[in-house]
Amino acid sequence: MSANGLVQIDGLPPIKKEDRKQSKVMLLFPPEWVPTAPYLALPSLTAVLRGAGHAVIQRDINIEMYDHFFSMDFLIWLKARLGMQLKELQDKEKAGVITEQEADQKLVVERANAVDVFDLADRAEDAKRIVRGERFYDADKLEWALNTFREVMQYISAAYYPASLVFYPMESNLGYRPGVSKEVFACLDDEQVNVYRDICNQLVLPSVAKERPDVVGLSIGTQMQLLAGLTFCKMIKETFPDVHVVVGGNVITRLQEELPHHERFFKEVFDSAILYEGEHALLWLIEALNGQRDIATVPNLMYRDAAGQVQQNKEVYTEKTTALPLPDFDGLPLDHYFVPERIIPYLATRGCYWGRCTFCDHGQGYFDQYRGMTAQLVVEQVKALRDKYQCRHFLFSDESYPPALFKKVSQLLVDQNVGVKWTTLIRFEETLQDQAIWDLAAKAGCCTLYYGMESANERVLNLMDKHAKKSVIQNNLQSAAKAGIWNHVMAFYGFPGETREEALETRQFVLDNQPVIHSVELFYFVAYRHTPMVRNPEKFGITIHKQEEYDLPLDYYYTLNEPVGISCLDAMQLCEEFYKNDFQPWAVRVNAREHVFLYISRFGTNKLPQIYAQRQTVGVSDSVSGLVTWPVAHSEGDEGMARVTSHEVG
Structure with missing residues (x-):
């Protein structure tokens, strides 16, 4: 028994094959994460659920979002959004009721509105072809593609002012602090800055409407994914109240002491939360929802009971690594990641x-x-x-x-x-x-x-x-x-x-x-x-x-x-002084872990002068400078083995 009263158990007895009830489950991986490879959480969950006979649709909304961002369709739609914002701001200016922040927004929107969106979209589409094809291995072309993505993100940011949306490294900022619950709840409903509301409307809700799953699960591994993940949860729960929405992932586990004090999460955002490892806990939750188990016996689970109280089951199950099935990547867009x-x-x-x-x-x-x-x-x-x-x-x-x-x-x-x-x-x-x-x-x-x-x-x-x-x-x-x-x-x-x-x-x-x-x-x-x-x-x-x-x-x-x-x-x-004065020898133009990995694999050497910047003014927060943040872990329950460069200093 741990200090907080949790008890480790060996697991729950399996349901006989002939007695199993099949459910349809949709698993979502939200932004923001590196768009170069799938994250391991969903394939690990999928393998166990499919092995038990459940139908699983797994969606990497992170890579789908970036693919969507850098497309003609989305950028033309965004042009219309900017146009409507500009007209509203101009009307306020004429009426003499425009605020100082709105005046600043108007300048940003005007600059973005002047951009040739067709040229920008053509270049974005070509940039995707570069990172997915043979031209990837030409460092000049790859750098051009990455800078094009950054240019597009600046254009997108203008439509969600004052949000700052960044392609790489993962440092987007919606202006809300994820460590403050009242700001989190405010962000979830903010249609001006919360770009993930539009992503949910365009990519997630239509899929849920088409598939009609019984359960939707979201894996939130990092704090950078928290606002996007919770936005998706809330909008799914509002639109499809009969669907059970469950969250898991490393960040959810780290917040387990706080979640019971915020019943609003369980009322408005999701129905249950899985702590620690989730493969079998999710399976047993589905069986409980099908009436084949008592939900109070499901380990690793936090949920809202019939009386509206948040409960945390005291039993904890840890996976037996040698007994787990091979991760199942079937259904993920393996050829759509930004690698060749x-x-x-x-x-x-x-x-x-x-x-x-x-x-x-x-x-x-x-x-x-x-x-x-x-x-x-x-x-x-x-x-x-x-x-x-x-x-x-x-x-x-x-x-x-x-x-x-x-x-x-x-x-x-x-x-x-x-x-x-x-x-x-x-x-x-x-x-x-x-x-x-x-x-x-x-x-x-x-x-x-x-x-x-x-x-x-x-x-x-x-x-x-x-x-x-x-x-x-x-x-x-x-x-x-x-x-x-x-x-x-x-x-x-x-x-x-x-x-x-x-x-x-x-x-x-x-x-x-x-x-x-x-x-x-x-x-x-x-x-x-x-x-x-x-x-x-x-x-x-x-x-x-x-x-x-x-x-x-x-x-x-x-x-x-x-x-x-x-x-x-x-x-x-x-x-700050290190990056200003000393970092020049390490400033690279190709600043994703997987991109460097593929370059070494292709050229067979760790001597790659072509990927280093020739002339660079390097700053700690300059994403174009070649400052690498190298998120290096892609496993369930792992936030990343490297420290991130921006933190709440509360």
């Missing part, structure tokens, strides 16, 4: 084998800790996915690939001549100092690796409970680079207690090792709410500041108890 070759995510482990980093809360998506498959099963499943979907590029979406599995899987991939290319996130380890290990991984198809270095100072690393040695970090980077693997390093300034000199040691390490660090992200420390640090702030010499209005928090503002080390604001400033 299919890329499929695959997860061999759940949780993190290290699981000790004091700043990390990724494990919050799981009730217990690390579980994994054998190397032989991993390779068998990769081969099965390769053959079924004619795909030779894989995202190994594990939070941190275990060293033993890394070595064994590499050996089996070589021995069995599997012929795939892959990328993953890995930890710096003393057991990986033999050059032969990295040579084998490269031979097995490993193209790019992502490392959470965090700091180059060993005292700070020990405070973080990472316990990596500087010499090991350097050895791993040099060995991987020598083998031809692309190294992406992530670090941050401002871990509580870190001095300015120690922070600058990280900066200098990155600069000194630039030849073997091919791309880099440097952030500032954020106090995520479910980390050991926030649970025990006095141990780390910090005070957590909670603000009443932030009633859906995922992180907190903090201050140091003693003037030892750099403050949060100091860390932000150091981060």
Whole structure:
């Protein structure tokens, strides 16, 4: 039994095959996520539901939205929206009742209205052909396509003023804070800025009307998806009151303590929420809705009972990874992602084998800790996915690939001549100092690796409970680079207690090792709410500041108890200075993880001068500059193994 009274169980007894009632289920993945590969949550859920005989329609609305955005039909429709807005603003100006904000909006709309929308749409359509075809591998053409997408997003933003809609990185801002419930509810009904209302009307509701599912499930993995996902839920629930709407995903799990205090979510937005892992919990919920189980027995479930009270079942079920079926991608538009070759995510482990980093809360998506498959099963499943979907590029979406599995899987991939290319996130380890290990991984198809270095100072690393040695970090980077693997390093300034000199040691390490660090992200420390640090702030010499209005928090503002080390604001400033003064060697024109992955796969080398910017003014928030945010995880219940660049500082 956990501290909050939850109890882990082995599962519920299966319904006999002859007694099963079939349901139709629609699963939706909302924006915003990278449009380069499917997310693993829906295929994992689909495999279990279809295995039990249910009909499943899975829709990646994220890629459908971007495909729709960059189309002639949508942009012509948007032109009409801009025209109506302009007329209304002009009428207000003539009547002398226009506000200052409306006057600003009028200037933005006028500029957008002057754009040749047919030329813009033609270029957007060609940009899609570039990212999906052979011209992708011409870096100049790819950069042109990505900048065209950004230009279109600026045009779209004008129609949803003052929203800022961004193609890449995922930093769109509707002007509402997702950590404040009253702003979340206001956003869901805001037809001016909430672009996702139009996306729902144009892409989601017609599909629900056509398919008439019994259940609609939405997987909300990241905070960037929260407003879109909840918008879809509310509009589906309003339009189709007989459809059961259920939400799940990492963000929902992280908010489980707050949701019961906001009954309005269960009254107006969705009917139930699944916490932690969802494959069998969703199956058992469907059986309960069919009258074959008591809903109070369904593990991982939060719901509103007949009396209108929000209930959370105390039983928690964790999936048995070796018993789960192969993820089922059937029905997803695998050839519509913004890449010229299919890329499929695959997860061999759940949780993190290290699981000790004091700043990390990724494990919050799981009730217990690390579980994994054998190397032989991993390779068998990769081969099965390769053959079924004619795909030779894989995202190994594990939070941190275990060293033993890394070595064994590499050996089996070589021995069995599997012929795939892959990328993953890995930890710096003393057991990986033999050059032969990295040579084998490269031979097995490993193209790019992502490392959470965090700091180059060993005292700070020990405070973080990472316990990596500087010499090991350097050895791993040099060995991987020598083998031809692309190294992406992530670090941050401002871990509580870190001095300015120690922070600058990280900066200098990155600069000194630039030849073997091919791309880099440097952030500032954020106090995520479910980390050991926030649970025990006095141990780390910090005070957590909670603000009443932030009633859906995922992180907190903090201050140091003693003037030892750099403050949060100091860390932000150091981060800004790094991108202003030092980032030039890493400024790339091709700034998606999957795009770099495919370039290395095609050209067979980690030396890719053509993808780096020649002349660039780099700023932390300049999305055209080549600043990479590299969301690197595509697994259910995982927000992304890299820290994001924008946070609530509440």
